Amino acid sequence: MVVTIDGPAGAGKSTVARELARRLGYRYLDTGAMYRAVAWRALREGVDLRDGEALAKLAERLSMTVEPDPDAPGLRVDGEDPGEALRGPEVADAASAVATVSGVRRVLVARQRALGDGGRLVAEGRDVGTVVFPESPAKFFLTAEPGVRAARRIREGKLRAETTRAMAARDRRDERRSDSPLKPAPDALVVDTSRMKPGEVVDLLASRVRERGGGGGA
Numbered sequence: 001m002v003v004t005i006d007g008p009a010g011a012g013k014s015t016v017a018r019e020l021a022r023r024l025g026y027r028y029l030d031t032g033a034m035y036r037a038v039a040w041r042a043l044r045e046g047v048d049l050r051d052g053e054a055l056a057k058l059a060e061r062l063s064m065t066v067e068p069d070p071d072a073p074g075l076r077v078d079g080e081d082p083g084e085a086l087r088g089p090e091v092a093d094a095a096s097a098v099a100t101v102s103g104v105r106r107v108l109v110a111r112q113r114a115l116g117d118g119g120r121l122v123a124e125g126r127d128v129g130t131v132v133f134p135e136s137p138a139k140f141f142l143t144a145e146p147g148v149r150a151a152r153r154i155r156e157g158k159l160r161a162e163t164t165r166a167m168a169a170r171d172r173r174d175e176r177r178s179d180s181p182l183k184p185a186p187d188a189l190v191v192d193t194s195r196m197k198p199g200e201v202v203d204l205l206a207s208r209v210r211e212r213g214g215g216g217g218a
Contacts, residue, residue: 001214003122004129005205007142008171008182009092010149012193012201016142017124018070019202024122024209027068029115030075031125031132032095034108036086037064037077039094049097056103066115070122089166096170099126100177109180126174129185137212140205141184144194 003026005017014030021028038059039049047054067074074081085091098104112132116123123132129139144152150167174182184190189208193201209215 002133003138005124010152011142013124021070021122026120028070029123036095039098052101059104059107102179126182127180131180138209139185139188141188141190148194
């Protein structure tokens with residue numbers, strides 16, 4: 001089984017997805033990291049973020065090696081570990097632009113589906129349940145109030161107060177893009193995490209996964 005968890009930044013996707021994978025004994029995939037990797041390399045190489053053809057060619061030639069261990073997830077690009085550079089605001093903004101390019105999405109979706117071969121995977125992102133693994137029997141969409149999401153990002157050190165507008169702008173861009181917009185799958189369970197602890201969210205999702213025959217772990 002592939003479990004999908006979608007939602008905007010600050011909704012708790014990464015924390016919940018990794019803990020759910022640990023609890024179920026599943027592998028873990030952060031699909032957003034793959035878009036950030038393309039953006040990171042595009043910025044390094046000076047590729048015009050408005051040039052969709054160039055970005056698609058860049059995505060196609062990049063080698064990506066994913067470490068699916070939820071306790072130590074990682075991504076190497078052409079053998080290089082970008083580390084925390086993938087989490088910076090410049091790369092995040094660039095990744096949101098890169099993700100609007102259909103050619104890039106085709107390349108990365110194919111790779112993500114290949115990583116899902118064999119099942120036993122918890123995949124998080126923004127179009128995992130709607131596009132990448134639409135046949136998954138266990139789809140979730142995490143959301144939270146904008147103020148709560150911004151506060152969480154600030155506490156995590158991933159967002160400064162003066163950049164909350166940038167986060168909102170990225171969300172709007174992802175929601176309005178014509179190819180694979182950010183939205184819940186029709187059969188996804190939508191969970192508002194605003195007033196929930198991460199463990200409570202994991203409990204809820206794990207119960208639903210097991211109801212659908214995807215048990216495992218403790």
